[in-house]
Amino acid sequence: MKYDELIQLISSRHSCRNYLEKDIPDELIEKCLEASRLAPSACNKQPWRFIVVKDAELRGSICREGILPGLPMPWLKKVPVIIAICAKTEFITHKLAKFISKVDYSPIDIGIAGEHFVLAAESLGLGSCWIGWFKAKAIKRILNIPRNIKVVSLLSLGYPTNKNTGKKEKLMLSDIYSKNRW
Numbered sequence: 001m002k003y004d005e006l007i008q009l010i011s012s013r014h015s016c017r018n019y020l021e022k023d024i025p026d027e028l029i030e031k032c033l034e035a036s037r038l039a040p041s042a043c044n045k046q047p048w049r050f051i052v053v054k055d056a057e058l059r060g061s062i063c064r065e066g067i068l069p070g071l072p073m074p075w076l077k078k079v080p081v082i083i084a085i086c087a088k089t090e091f092i093t094h095k096l097a098k099f100i101s102k103v104d105y106s107p108i109d110i111g112i113a114g115e116h117f118v119l120a121a122e123s124l125g126l127g128s129c130w131i132g133w134f135k136a137k138a139i140k141r142i143l144n145i146p147r148n149i150k151v152v153s154l155l156s157l158g159y160p161t162n163k164n165t166g167k168k169e170k171l172m173l174s175d176i177y178s179k180n181r182w
């Protein structure tokens with residue numbers, strides 16, 4: 001893939017909050033997961049674990065009990081798939097780094113793997129939205145997630161309708177970088 005195609009894919013992605021109530025074949029979801037599987041991670045620990053939630057009752061419980069108040073997400077009820085992106089937390093490398101260098105590897109690892117997923121989804125005609133406004137404790141209970149696993153984010157996934165709002169404004173290049181020094 002050349003740069004033009006890559007930047008086209010990246011710029012066509014936007015947070016999708018309007019979905020068709022249509023199932024997604026497992027093979028497509030596995031293609032997205034394959035993109036995540038290949039992501040880089042600190043010390044190659046690959047701490048990501050994904051839970052693909054298709055079950056309607058579980059999705060209902062997530063919508064009713066797993067979302068924090070104050071940022072209503074009624075559209076989530078129509079999403080055919082919710083993904084819980086989780087992190088294994090027991091790596092000594094990650095604990096040491098956080099302590100010594102103050103760099104928290106885990107959210108970086110998970111963010112990269114998650115965005116690989118999102119871009120692969122976009123390339124397959126699927127819409128997605130990161131969801132960080134959730135109750136981690138409730139999600140762990142609903143999905144039987146063990147204590148040593150952290151839920152880092154949720155992702156919605158589905159076929160977009162044509163009712164999605166346009167692109168969000170982004171900062172200009174000159175706003176986000178400087179040369180040599182801050």
Ligand SMILES: Cc1cc2nc3c(=O)[nH]c(=O)nc-3n(C[C@H](O)[C@H](O)[C@H](O)COP(=O)(O)O)c2cc1C
Pocket residue numbers: 013014015016071073129130131132133134153167168
């Ligand atoms: C870590 C993270 C958490 C987010 N949490 C939510 C959320 O809880 N609910 C929501 O509707 N959108 C959420 N978003 C989507 C952002 O609002 C969205 O990415 C941002 O407004 C930029 O729009 P774009 O994705 O269309 O470029 C989240 C995005 C990220 C990266």
